[in-house]
Amino acid sequence: MCLICSWHESSTSNEERSSDHAAFAIAQTHVPTLIKVTAKERAAGNEFLRRWPTVDIHSHPGRFFMEGAPVTPFAESLAPPFTDEAVEQICCGGVGTVVFAAVSDHLLLEASRDGLQAIREFAPGEAYRDYRRQMARLQRLIGTGTLRLVRDSSEIREAHRLGQPACMFSIEGGDFIEERLERLSEAYQEGIRSITIIHYHVNQIGDTQTEAAVHGGLSALGRRIVEEMNRLGILIDLSHASLAASRQAAEISSQPMLFSHSNLRKSTSTHPRLISVEHARLVTETGGLVGATSAGFDQSTFEEYIVTILRMVDAVGIEHVAIGTDLDFTFKPVFSDYRDWSLIPAALLARGMHDAEVAKILGGNFLRLLDAARDGSVTRQIAGAYGKATHDRSKLNGT
């Protein structure tokens, strides 16, 4: 039990609240994280968080982006946003930095049996207006002083040294840019350090994994946006981008890129959000990384999430894996409460990984990417490097 928030008592009411909204598989509130770790292993996880700066590289805590938004039928189908509660959980769980991702196209989305889909187009200026609303919410959030805004690796390390929970800004979907490249410098000025250029809506930048291709990958404007992001030092996030869009971005980008929340496909996988190892390598060969998401694609328990992470390490190398949970806006999450954050390092350490290896996954690799984007230098010495990691592979069979 967490001594600060006594969270085992509070979890019951959260579960009750979420049960009213069980019709949609999007994350609602807390689902207990079930994994067998001993008290000693859990203590090792907590101790790890004190020693190393950790980052969740893609998250929507409490669905903050929906607070104060026009109510769509999709938003109405979800439990109300719970940003303040999620921030408390971040503080309580000892998470170092959480990348808060605004969502460009949420006003267009509707849930179907196969996932989310954009069901209409934006009116001119609508995407930008909603972006401004979401940024105002984030500014109010950091105005409370509970979370410190960090913009580079040294600020992440400093926040960790001071024991101060921190947030970095990102946005999922480049729709808000419309056709105005100057909005990228505006976003940078406001603290945005990564943009998932394409989300569920086939936007002005390029094609998504979950819809038929319209642009054949990236549009001409999309290519200019990639170049401008390189110039400014904003990380290019290709989660949701189609294979062709990812390949074209990899050809153009002078900087390492990332898939902030994309798991690897198995031979039996069918979900279009999962990516092949070859798709992942388009990015890892730029020196970039793949964030393992806790979404319930091909995994239904936290234990399986740990296996997902270990398999990813074996497929693309220890230097190219990170954690991008996608809390609290994802499909059937197997991890949904930051108060359990220490269970991730605890479970990886318990599977035989060394401290320094876990530190790369939980933050170090992402800090390297931020440095490369800021300095404008490609980390070629690491690009495509396949670093093996120590862990107990005997338990990977059959999962």
Ligand SMILES: [Zn+2]
């Ligand atoms: Zn996503």
Ligand SMILES: [Zn+2]
């Ligand atoms: Zn997301």
